[in-house]
Amino acid sequence: MHSSWHQGLSGLSETTVIKDFEKSRRNSEAEFTSPRQKSDQARTAVTPQSTPREQILKQIQPFSAGKEVCYEDLGCFSDTEPWGGTAIRPLKILPWTPEKIGTRFLLYTNENPNNFQILLPSDPSTIEASNFQTDRKTRFIIHGFIDKGDERWVIDMCKNLFKVEEVNCICVDWKKGSQTTYTQAANNARVVGAQVAQMLDILSTEYSYPPSKVHLIGHSLGAHVAGEAGSKTPGLSRITEYSYPPSKVHLIGHSLGAHVAGEAGSKTPGLSRITGLDPVEASFEGTPEEVRLDPSDADFVDVIHTDAAPLIPFLGFGTNQQMGHLDFFPNGGENMPGCKKNALSQIVDLDGIWAGTRDFVACNHLRSYKYYLESILDPDGFAAYPCTSYKSFESDKCFPCPDQGCPQMGHYADKFAGRTSEEQQKFFLNTGEASNFARWRYGVSITLSGRTATGQIKVALFGNKGNTQQYSIFRYNFCSEDTVREDTLLTLTPCYVA
Template sequence: MLIFWTITLFLLGAAKGKEICYEDLGCFSDNEPWAGTAIRPLKILPWSPEKIGTRFLLYTNENPNTFQTLLLSDPSTIEASNFQTNRKTRFIIHGFIDKADESWVTDMCQNMFKVEEVNCICVDWKKGSQTTYTQAANNVRVVGAQVAQMLKILSTDYSYSPSNVHLIGHSLGAHVAGEAGSRTPGLGRITGLDPVEASFEGTAEEVRLDPSDAAFVDVIHTDSAALIPFLGFGTNQLVGHLDFFPNGGENMPGCKKNALSQIVDLDGIWTGTRDFVACNHLRSYKYYLDSILNPDGFAAYPCASYKSFQSNKCFPCPDQGCPQMGHYADKFAGKTSEEQQKFFLNTGDASNFARWRYEVSITLSGRTATGRVKVALYGDKGNTHQYEVFSGIIKPGTTHTSEFDAQLDVGTIEKVKFLWNNNVVNPTLPKVGAAKITVQKGEEKIVYNFCSESTVREDVLLTLTPC
């Protein structure tokens, strides 16, 4: 009987749950949906603000290299700082096992200062993030509440509207931004940089980042493969108004999966091996960094799937245009649909990651031969490398179409250079040409036409001019 009552009392206690309250931040419970669910089975309460030790580090155009600390406990620190109410404010929030004095966080501020005047606030919660993953995932709630508290101080004491605020969160930091947004009516924008999957995907909206957390929510997914067995740290779930899946969202160019990536210990996986194991997950903030300095280098195309995008079925941009992934995504804010949308694009394999997509159609001329057909575009802003458009039997009169992602925007296209080869000795020395080449840039409706009546031997360039 004693055992029966012990079990009964235990179950009643488990059902009732615990709650902890912190002054100014409110109360946090371990009831559903925060714990005791299939996705979050462990009942863990967040740490206290003192133990997490969140710091707000302000950089501005006037102090780009040395931060000023803003204290929630002493709002006069805002008055004494370089914070300016006539500027937009962007908060950068790191994720699991990370810290705000990591180079990428301050680099993001530095890039912003090159293009705008801005209050750039780095949210440092490293004590709360450098613990077990499950504890860090719960500490997100307190950190989000603290960000919301800072926004409330700015609004109350300085009449600074939350609509001027942009929260940028990586990994767990994306869900910190979501928590802050759910507590801040009228928040302008949240950018989720590969929001983490574990403990969040499939949960209720109040637990994770979702479109209701700000007027505009844009998300970059770079590691959205399933956590087991593929070890994708990021979520595949659509959680924004615009969800971008660069390179398909799972395997980023320049990131090699390896044997170590089969480890599924979330706590041990990052330390010392971040760039090695978590390369895809970290790409999201690297793309954002480059997007700040490339306002038109990350055009993303609405598409049903990455396979369709790769099959050239989503070109060119629709009438409403294409959003830019990253810093300038909010220029598309008024064009979002009620239905959540997926957008696809390709990037480079190293910085600078920006790419510009072109479609090329070639009508062949000359002799029948076997080989590869390549083109290079020449414009008033520069020229591209040679890109392969077709490989196989080259027949006069046939037309072949392909798309490629160039490393630069060539501007107004002035000429096209055609090349073919097959690296096989052909004693007849056949000549092949391009009677017509049409080119279109993804964001534009302009179609450029180039013609030539000439043919050339293998590995000899043929220049086509406008016709």
């Protein structure tokens, strides 16, 4: 997400500054004509069939105006293209004020896993007085549409992280700005991304905390917000005794929060990592990179797609568009095991997907953060295979892993980052239906003595934690391709005997 942001006007209060600007100013002054000249030109251009109203519209069309709001320390935000007035974003909507959105930064650490401490970008002393440790990585978790920063899944993600590492876990709570109509929330996400970037800038300027220690994790809309922050925060401006670089930060965004992470990442050069958890489709798929999450928003961007079916008619809330260096499509990315669409979910509009029984309505969409949650404690249970399509993957055309290996979907995906410089690589895997989603893929090769045999094949796995049950994996008549001696072993292939 390349930045189109510019620094806010100095001296502005926290009130909104709205200013109209004319598109004609973008044209050269040589093209300017006086009102009298325009009137004459309009009269000569009007055909006999033109009505007075059409004549007026033709004269004022070159002066159609957009609007812009500016907030101190956050910059300016307009409603013109590509943010509004396009086929994908037809409505021109400005984001709310920071005060109305009410973003909070809730810090959990290994020392305070159950109670958060509030950090204020406007008051660095709140960081100084907290348990924030500059020698640790920082992971920001950014929720999506109609969600909140103190939701159970967000806190559980922090607690799982504390089991495997010492880390600063910051939950970005922008529930006031997300619990509105979807189109308004999508635009509010731009301000939230700028606020995340502002926090990263404070960590950089006050503590020299490098972007390479930052990981942004955004769900749905939050993923796109995280990306935007990367390009809007300047690099390190001064060094202090704390030496905390933005490169130690990880942004995590779910749903709409995935785009929030993208927004933040685009404002923070040198940001280490953004994880997009099923980035939302509506108002973002097919837009320019400056609007949505994209690989330029961080040094490493990984995306998990779990609800990528088209919004119409299948009510898929996530996007099928690849937006990272590594894009994971578990179970094909559209229908997750254990989730079933039904008539009720088909009639729920986008603004209401989180109302009431959200697990019932948005099961596929929520699986993205559930997979990530489990992956933290299961480092090798989500191996994903490079493949052109899920159909090819199901046909075993992409097994086993290539020479460079296979990445793990979820928390440990960054261990694969240095093995390739390519962007938008597609990976597939399968998961279980409920908790204990992790699955392992095995290849079974069997040889046959003789030309034919009839029976079935069952497999049981043995390990240091016990044995599995027997699984029936094959039931055919078996035959080899050629007639050979009985003591010759051949690769087994299925065949049908009349």
